[in-house]
Amino acid sequence: MNEVKAMMAGNVWKIVVAVGDTVEEDQDIVILESMKMEIPIAAEESGVVKEIKVQEGDFVNEGDIIAIIES
Amino acid sequence: MSYIDELNKRIEHIKKGGHEKYHIKxxxxxxxxxxxxxxLLFDDGMDIEDAFFANCMDDSLPSDGVVTGIGKINGQDVCVMANDSTVKAGSWGKRTVEKILRIQETAMTLELPMIYLVDSAGARITDQIEMFPGRRGAGRIFHNQIKLSGRVPQICLLFGxxxxxxxxIPAFCDVVVMVDGNASMYLGSPRMAEKVIGExxxxxxxxxxxxxCSVSGVGDVLVKTEPDAISYARRYLSYFPKSFREKPRVREAxxxxxxEKSITEIIPENQNAPFNMYDFINRIIDEDSFCEIKKKFAPELITGLSRIDGRSVGIIANQPRMKGGVLFPDSADKAAKFIQLCDAFNIPLLFLMDVPGFMIGTKVERAGIIRHGAKMLASMSEATVPKISVIVRKAYGAGLYAMAGPAFEPDAVLALPTASIAVMGPEAAVNAVYANKIAExxxxxxxxxxxxxxxxxxxxxxxxxxxxxxxxDAVIEPNKLRDELAKRYAIYDAKxxxxxxxxHGVYPV
Incomplete structure (x- = not known):
């Protein structure tokens, strides 16, 4: 089980995977919008997306859990 | 037994280190x-070793648990101290400390790089009066390190x-390489933490x-094995001169x-879209010449040694792929130390800018981002080595300043045609100026x-x-950037x- 966390504060701009998807290490899970930049948040390990804890438009703080990947 | 036999017998015993069971462990x-x-560390073994016989009246403490001497790395003499963890877990007694002090003082006199191979449980409590508090006690090791800092390169390889x-010891070195699984640093052990604070x-x-290597930033380079750590140190030193008096040797270019893709093709047109700065770096430096420092710590800013046309160049680059390349307290700290390192040893600097600015918000203000950012500005500003800044894309706000903007006496500010310099980006600026008007x-x-x-x-x-x-100073076609840099570094060498x-300044630490 691996938690994907926001590396900085920002708004969830796009969620680019769905629950049940198989993802590779370094594959983008969501893209935040912060400091007027697109901030991709990637999986640290390969696995299956078990849960996505945010919705597009949500504000997330640094360290908030965005998704859970089951390896 | 002849004198010679006696000598050889003693040498044989000491060379073996501690008890076999510790070797097996x-x-x-x-x-x-x-x-x-x-x-493994030296080109051809250690050339000279001093105090090999330290504490030889006690059979159980060969060399008193530390080896000190001088050998060659890439043809260059370097001083070394190396703990022997088979001897009382590499702990420090009176002679251990004195040996470390002497090799440091030799490094000081001869102005040679100093390498610390650390694998030690710390002070020998039984010997504390002799090794801890006095003038030649362990505190002096750090005093010497601080004095050596910036005079000669100091490297720590942490094996245990x-x-x-x-x-x-690692804290005062220029760079700390840690072997995953074995290396550790702490002031109080977990056992002590549980006893004293209940954690x-x-x-x-x-x-x-x-x-x-990823959170505290006290470690710089994470490696899997000891030979990896040693080969990193050998490679790292190849970018450096032996002391601050000299310049790094120019190698064959x-x-x-x-x-397949050119620089122009890897930079997205949309300023706000991420791209991988490593791809950019690899397109301007000599093949396979990037020697990264603090790869896993504050990855929104890349710092590493490289060669351009055979010359050592220290690169500080924003990484838009991580945190949008925004500067944080940790990235500013990382940059400040790296800049000091390069400046101390006459390694020219290259700033690759694609920076939306410093991070804003409660979290970073509470962490003292202004103070940390000031450190980066101070060391960048003070650096007198050749400095070139290249504006790859954005250079917004104080990001422009921190990355050696025009006001900080870089030898040149070069812009790619994709460059954009401003207090802030268009979206933020229009919002800031016309927010009321837009609302009406x-x-x-x-x-x-x-x-x-x-x-x-x-x-x-x-x-x-x-x-x-x-x-x-110039707008450069991206595919010609490397040649432009090579020419300029060759000319600025006269600086x-x-x-x-x-x-000295009163630094914002």
Whole structure:
């Protein structure tokens, strides 16, 4: 089980995977919008997306859990 | 027994280090014997060794648990101290400390690089009066390190624990390489933490190599094995002169690695879209010449040694792929130390800018981002080595300043045609200036108004306008950037300036 966390504060701009998807290490899970930049948040390990804890438009703080990947 | 036999017998005994069971224990952990480590470190073994017989009246303490001497790395003499963890877990007695002090003082006199191969449990409590508090006690090791700092390169290879006071050896080195799984640093052990403050924590969580190389930043380079750590040190030193009095040796130039996509093709047109700065770096430096420092710590800023046309160049680059390349307290710290390192040893600097600015918000203000950012500005500003800044894309706000913007006496500010310099980006600026006006407008007119103002703003900060105002020194075609840099570093090699006259600044730490 691996938690994907926001590396900085920002708004969830796009969620680019769905629950049940198989993802590779370094594959983008969501893209935040912060400091007027697109901030991709990637999986640290390969696995299956078990849960996505945010919705597009949500504000997330640094360290908030965005998704859970089951390896 | 003849004198010679007696001598040889003693040498044989001491060379073997501690009891066999400790050798076996080390082997199980993937740890090499100290003399094997030194064999790998030097071109051709250690040339001279002093105080080999330290504490030889006690059979159980060969060399008093530390090997000190001089050998060659890449043909260059270097001083070394290496703990022997088969001798009382590499702990420090009176003679251990004295040996370390002497080799440091030799490094000082001869102005040679100093390498610390650390694998030690810390002070021998039984010997504390002799080794801890006095003038030639362990504190002096750190005093010497601080004195050596910036005079000669100091490298720490951490193979095992570096506990309590001993943890300051890595802290005062220029670079700390940690072997994953075996290396650790901590002031108080987990056992002590539980007893004294009630915290239950594992050694790996509290002071492990991964943690230090990615979270605390006390470690710089995480490696899998001891030979990896040793080969990193040999490679790292090849970018440096032996002391601050000299310049790094210019090596044979290598071509840039060939890639399918050119620089122009890897930079996205949309300023806000991420791209991978490593791809950019690899297209301007000599093939395979990037030697990264602090890869896992504050990855939104890349710092590493490289060669351009055979010359050592220290690169500080924003990484838009991580945190948008925004500067944080940790990235500013990382940059400050790296800049000091390069400046101390006459390694020219290259700033690759694609920076939206410093991070804003409660979290970073509470962490003192202004203070940390000031450190980066101070060391960048003070650096008198050749400095070139390249504006790859954005250079917004104080980001422009921190990355060696025009006001900080870089030898040149070069812009790619994709460059954009401003207090802030068009989206933020229009919002800042016209927020009230936008709110007053009928909803259907807002988008058109915003777009018009953003376009006007873009025209206003057009890179050719800045070139016309001589804010930047040249606009360079991306595919010609490497050649431009090579020419300029060769010419700027003549630079010889002093920042200012004083004892030292009062640094924002």
């Amino acid at each position: 080390n082997e199980e952990k993937g740890k090499l014997f100290v003399r094997k480590r030194l064999e 624990p570096s506990a309590a006071g001993g943890a300051y 239950k924590v594992t050694l790996e969580e509290m002071g492990g190599a991964k943690m230090h 290598k071509e840039v690695k060939e890639f 407008l009928p909803e259907e007119e807002r988008q058109a108004f915003i777009k018009q103002k953003q376009d006007e703003y873009r025209d206003d900060i057009d890179i050719y306008r800045l070139a016309s105002e001589m804010v930047i 010889n300036t002093v920042f200012t006259e004083r004892k």
